[in-house]
Amino acid sequence: MKANDKSSQRAGEISLSVNGISKRFPGVLALDKVSVDVHAGEVHAICGENGAGKSTLMKVIAGNYRADEGDLVFRGVKIDLRSPLQAKELGILLIHQEISLVPELTVAENIFLGSLPYNRMGFVDWQQLYRRTEEVIAKAGFKLSAKDIAGELPVARQQMVEIARAVALQSSLVIFDEPTASLTEAEAKALFDTIRQLKENGVAILYISHKLPEILQISDRVSVLRDGRYQGTLQTDEVDENAITALMIGRHLENPNDRPASHPGDEVLSIDRITVPGFIDQAELSVHAGEILGMYGLVGAGRSELAEVIFGLRDSPDVSMRWHGKPVKISSPSDAVRLGIGLVPEDRKDHGLILDMGGATNMTLPALRAVQHFGFISRDKEVRIFEDYREKLQIAARGPFASVRTLSGGNQQKIVLGKWLSTHPDLLILDEPTRGVDVGAKAEIHRLISELAKAGMAIIVISSEMPEILLLSDRAIVIHNGRVTRELPRAQLSEQTLVEGITST
Amino acid sequence: MMSQVSAHETHMMPFAKVINVAKRNPIWLVLVVLIALFSFQTPYFLTVFNLSNILYQAALIGFLAVGLTPVLINGNVDLSVGAMVALSACLAVSLQHIGFVPALVIAVLACTCLGLLNGIIVEYTGVNSFIVTLAAMLGVRGLAFLYAGDTSLSSPTSDLMELGMMAVGPLSATAIVFVIFVVVFQIMLSRTAHGRNTYAIGGNRAACENAGVHVRRNVIVNFAVSGTMAGIAGVSMAAQLGAATPSYGAEYELWAIIAIVLGGTSLQGGRGTMIGTFGAVLALAALRNGLNLIQVSGFYVLVILGLTLIIALVLDRQFNRE
Numbered sequence: 001m002k003a004n005d006k007s008s009q010r011a012g013e014i015s016l017s018v019n020g021i022s023k024r025f026p027g028v029l030a031l032d033k034v035s036v037d038v039h040a041g042e043v044h045a046i047c048g049e050n051g052a053g054k055s056t057l058m059k060v061i062a063g064n065y066r067a068d069e070g071d072l073v074f075r076g077v078k079i080d081l082r083s084p085l086q087a088k089e090l091g092i093l094l095i096h097q098e099i100s101l102v103p104e105l106t107v108a109e110n111i112f113l114g115s116l117p118y119n120r121m122g123f124v125d126w127q128q129l130y131r132r133t134e135e136v137i138a139k140a141g142f143k144l145s146a147k148d149i150a151g152e153l154p155v156a157r158q159q160m161v162e163i164a165r166a167v168a169l170q171s172s173l174v175i176f177d178e179p180t181a182s183l184t185e186a187e188a189k190a191l192f193d194t195i196r197q198l199k200e201n202g203v204a205i206l207y208i209s210h211k212l213p214e215i216l217q218i219s220d221r222v223s224v225l226r227d228g229r230y231q232g233t234l235q236t237d238e239v240d241e242n243a244i245t246a247l248m249i250g251r252h253l254e255n256p257n258d259r260p261a262s263h264p265g266d267e268v269l270s271i272d273r274i275t276v277p278g279f280i281d282q283a284e285l286s287v288h289a290g291e292i293l294g295m296y297g298l299v300g301a302g303r304s305e306l307a308e309v310i311f312g313l314r315d316s317p318d319v320s321m322r323w324h325g326k327p328v329k330i331s332s333p334s335d336a337v338r339l340g341i342g343l344v345p346e347d348r349k350d351h352g353l354i355l356d357m358g359g360a361t362n363m364t365l366p367a368l369r370a371v372q373h374f375g376f377i378s379r380d381k382e383v384r385i386f387e388d389y390r391e392k393l394q395i396a397a398r399g400p401f402a403s404v405r406t407l408s409g410g411n412q413q414k415i416v417l418g419k420w421l422s423t424h425p426d427l428l429i430l431d432e433p434t435r436g437v438d439v440g441a442k443a444e445i446h447r448l449i450s451e452l453a454k455a456g457m458a459i460i461v462i463s464s465e466m467p468e469i470l471l472l473s474d475r476a477i478v479i480h481n482g483r484v485t486r487e488l489p490r491a492q493l494s495e496q497t498l499v500e501g502i503t504s505t
Numbered sequence: 506m507m508s509q510v511s512a513h514e515t516h517m518m519p520f521a522k523v524i525n526v527a528k529r530n531p532i533w534l535v536l537v538v539l540i541a542l543f544s545f546q547t548p549y550f551l552t553v554f555n556l557s558n559i560l561y562q563a564a565l566i567g568f569l570a571v572g573l574t575p576v577l578i579n580g581n582v583d584l585s586v587g588a589m590v591a592l593s594a595c596l597a598v599s600l601q602h603i604g605f606v607p608a609l610v611i612a613v614l615a616c617t618c619l620g621l622l623n624g625i626i627v628e629y630t631g632v633n634s635f636i637v638t639l640a641a642m643l644g645v646r647g648l649a650f651l652y653a654g655d656t657s658l659s660s661p662t663s664d665l666m667e668l669g670m671m672a673v674g675p676l677s678a679t680a681i682v683f684v685i686f687v688v689v690f691q692i693m694l695s696r697t698a699h700g701r702n703t704y705a706i707g708g709n710r711a712a713c714e715n716a717g718v719h720v721r722r723n724v725i726v727n728f729a730v731s732g733t734m735a736g737i738a739g740v741s742m743a744a745q746l747g748a749a750t751p752s753y754g755a756e757y758e759l760w761a762i763i764a765i766v767l768g769g770t771s772l773q774g775g776r777g778t779m780i781g782t783f784g785a786v787l788a789l790a791a792l793r794n795g796l797n798l799i800q801v802s803g804f805y806v807l808v809i810l811g812l813t814l815i816i817a818l819v820l821d822r823q824f825n826r827e
């Protein structure tokens with residue numbers, strides 16, 4: 001570990017020092033005497049596995065939580081934050097991992113929420129609001145329109161609204177908690193430009209991400225947390241991914257397994273024709289037992305919606321499919337579950353989890369029948385299923401019935417995964433299965449997906465991450481402009497061919 | 506980590522354990538305090554006769570609260586149960602000529618059907634249950650008046666009265682049936698798939714749909730069950746009084762909802778227990794009864810009930826804040 005104080009002359013003065021911060025939650029020490037300095041005009045990345053305490057540290061800095069121990073010095077003054085609002089007024093803004101807009105309000109209202117301009121009569125000055133919004137949007141270089149309703153925008157755009165907020169508030173310390181998790185590569189690039197611009201203006205930036213290439217690209221320094229303890233700070237231009245990973249997980253990660261060619265079995269699902277209103281016009285696709293079908297495309301191409309039609313969550317006027325060769329009609333998710341289809345949704349908080357319930361209760365939801373004993377739910381069976389998948393997926397949870405609300409993002413994702421695996425489906429559809437999941441767990445999930453396929457499960461993986469598609473797919477299709485533009489067997493899979501798929505017209 | 510937590514729990518002093526239970530169900534603490542308070546005030550309070558009387562008085566609102574709890578855990582509400590009490594009571598009394606049992610069955614089933622209708626409308630139109638059952642509350646009350654006119658119906662035979670007076674020792678049959686329902690519903694909620702899904706739907710409906718849970722069926726069944734319990738409450742009321750008027754059960758839905766919320770069920774859905782509802786129903790009945798015994802005037806009783814309500818809810822928030 002290089003000492004950070006000597007090698008940092010080229011960065012500006014210290015914006016924030018975190019001194020010996022500890023934070024305890026019931027049953028877990030989330031932060032253990034963490035100290036770190038953030039300089040003005042630098043992008044300081046924070047790395048660590050799921051549950052390492054990154055989000056907790058950020059929430060302490062942004063006034064969401066109070067530390068049990070230690071203090072924060074911001075621009076030379078010791079601060080004692082009691083609320084996020086107070087932090088915001090001081091110039092510290094946290095852009096949350098989970099989007100937190102008011103969905104019914106317009107983009108402009110969301111950006112200036114809490115600081116709306118008023119006219120002399122005490123009413124909202126709409127003209128000024130829209131003008132200032134346009135300025136902020138222009139400054140950030142986003143494609144947003146001030147009067148759109150935030151909740152109707154795609155996730156990527158909603159994220160931009162959150163970032164625009166920081167620009168509008170002229171914050172001097174901006175914290176990004178996994179900002180690119182739901183952005184396409186082009187959008188991520190736009191985000192980086194914004195970040196660089198913030199940085200040039202002397203803003204200190206804390207940046208959390210599980211995507212190491214991104215961290216190497218954008219950050220100046222990177223600090224690593226493991227199990228709530230500070231592991232050290234590295235100068236980004238002197239390290240590579242492996243060095244960061246090693247510090248994160250305390251060991252070196254084996255290279256991703258290059259999967260041997262699979263021997264797909266019979267067709268499990270074949271779709272002769274499927275139309276997704278507003279997205280996809282008469283596509284066809286099929287997936288075989290033991291095969292992983294990658295589905296690549298840009299965010300908003302309609303891949304998730306396609307999965308929803310297959311799963312019976314969304315109506316389609318024109319769909320004809322066969323399940324193990326026999327024509328079927330799936331008109332509700334319960335039909336799909338009964339046939340043996342599982343869908344790990346893209347958005348785990350909204351569609352995947354009951355946050356107030358425990359891990360075990362969440363996992364058994366689709367197949368309660370399997371844990372019943374004379375009509376009553378058997379807690380023992382539930383606990384057994386939970387323990388089984390906790391071990392297989394290495395889930396860090398407090399117990400089978402402790403609410404999953406406070407689990408880290410990656411662990412929540414593993415619960416959703418366990419939920420569907422416990423139904424033993426013939427076909428598992430995974431929509432962005434490793435979003436917000438750390439490198440170690442990601443490798444774990446990838447290995448697991450490969451194993452499931454090897455054991456004969458048919459799998460569809462929807463992903464916007466090219467490396468994921470390249471690593472996993474036996475065959476991949478590219479969806480663009482409402483059509484399947486490419487169908488690529490493993491031998492023809494490459495970045496080049498995938499990009500062709502989304503640029504062809 | 507789990508072992509840490511459970512070890513911590515098992516090593517707790519008995520006293521700390523009691524505190525812990527009380528924190529989770531503050532309403533039972535309130536109940537104990539009320540009983541202690543009234544026992545000091547009047548010798549008539551803590552007697553077997555009076556306590557079983559409280560249970561008897563609690564039973565009517567209790568039936569409604571028991572049936573409504575799953576509806577609230579689902580994230581819905583049913584405001585029409587008070588009116589159903591009236592309809593059921595009127596039917597039970599006026600149909601005595603076709604036979605004792607058939608009259609009761611028809612009275613209860615009528616309310617089951619109304620509950621079913623509520624559920625179907627809520628699920629298939631997507632209109633908020635508050636609005637749907639607010640309309641039903643007016644409509645059903647109207648039905649009761651249409652059916653019975655603006656009069657009091659009385660039973661031609663004494664069968665109903667006898668049912669109302671049935672007792673085992675000091676305990677009335679009504680009270681016993683109430684306690685049995687509490688137990689059955691508690692088991693239903695905590696141990697069956699239907700109960701589990703009831704919580705899950707209140708917690709996150711979209712996730713339940715994604716998991717293939719029969720969301721609509723669950724919600725509709727809970728409304729039908731709530732209607733059935735209202736029907737039973739109506740029959741019991743007719744039996745207790747040997748008569749019926751179409752104005753029976755007014756505001757009962759409010760008292761039932763108050764009890765449920767006091768018992769720790771979240772109005773947003775997803776959380777709640779039958780034990781909590783039970784405790785709250787008893788606490789409200791004990792408070793009314795005790796205030797009557799120490800001869801507080803009826804108007805003060807309402808004011809005091811209102812105050813208690815606020816205090817209990819504030820305490821609950823203090824204890825169970827996230």
Ligand SMILES: Nc1ncnc2c1ncn2[C@@H]1O[C@H](COP(=O)(O)OP(=O)(O)OP(=O)(O)O)[C@@H](O)[C@H]1O
Binds near residue numbers: 057
């Ligand atoms: N409000 C809370 N109550 C209880 N435990 C919590 C709470 N918030 C976080 N934790 C626990 O603290 C630890 C650190 O969580 P945190 O969310 O900071 O991790 P993270 O590094 O951000 O992970 P991820 O990469 O998955 O987002 C975890 O074990 C988590 O379960």
Ligand SMILES: [Mg+2]
Binds near residue numbers: 054055097409
């Ligand atoms: Mg996090």
